[in-house]
Amino acid sequence: VLVTFAVIFIYFVFQKRKSVDTIPRVKGGMPFFGQVFDLMRGSAWDLMTEWMLVYGTVFKFHLFGSDMICISDPECLKVILSTKLSIFKKDTRWTYKPFMVLLGNGLVTADGQSWRKQRVLLSSHLRIDILDDIPAMTLKAVKRLCQKLDAAKRDGTVLEMAEEFRHLTL
Numbered sequence: 001v002l003v004t005f006a007v008i009f010i011y012f013v014f015q016k017r018k019s020v021d022t023i024p025r026v027k028g029g030m031p032f033f034g035q036v037f038d039l040m041r042g043s044a045w046d047l048m049t050e051w052m053l054v055y056g057t058v059f060k061f062h063l064f065g066s067d068m069i070c071i072s073d074p075e076c077l078k079v080i081l082s083t084k085l086s087i088f089k090k091d092t093r094w095t096y097k098p099f100m101v102l103l104g105n106g107l108v109t110a111d112g113q114s115w116r117k118q119r120v121l122l123s124s125h126l127r128i129d130i131l132d133d134i135p136a137m138t139l140k141a142v143k144r145l146c147q148k149l150d151a152a153k154r155d156g157t158v159l160e161m162a163e164e165f166r167h168l169t170l
Helices: 035-039 045-056 073-082 099-102 112-123 128-155 161-169
Strands: 057-062 066-070
Touching: 035 045, 045 057, 045 066, 066 073, 099 161, 128 161
Parallel strands: none
Antiparallel strands: 057 066
16 A cells, blocks of 8 residues: 555546545645645655545645645556546656656656657567566665665765665666
């Protein structure tokens, strides 16, 4: 659930407003600002987990004039990502913004036609069987970064974290 929860924010653009009205809305918040001040008080992920326990695995909240949908139901997310993706817009203004310097304008952050074009270009190179190797490769990369961080702490040196994360995600 937490892994799915990491992909949670999906900034949406619905053409039919009534389909959004059935999604439970987090109570409170201020006009225009919505729940932004609640989210700033502590860990946004912890607060959204609390909201999930109150409102269910799919709920919406308001930020700076925009409705945000939080989805922590893996099956629901699977349906959206595989069949209903065209009615959602990726949230590059909020969720991805801090990571855009690392992610760039590639497949992860692209939307609509740009995403489809990039997906087609990559599809022949993507293999399902390689997914079995990813956990071990990821663990190895994270351990390598942890060793660098430990060494930097010990030596009192500064690491350029954007560059480190870029290497981690390659």
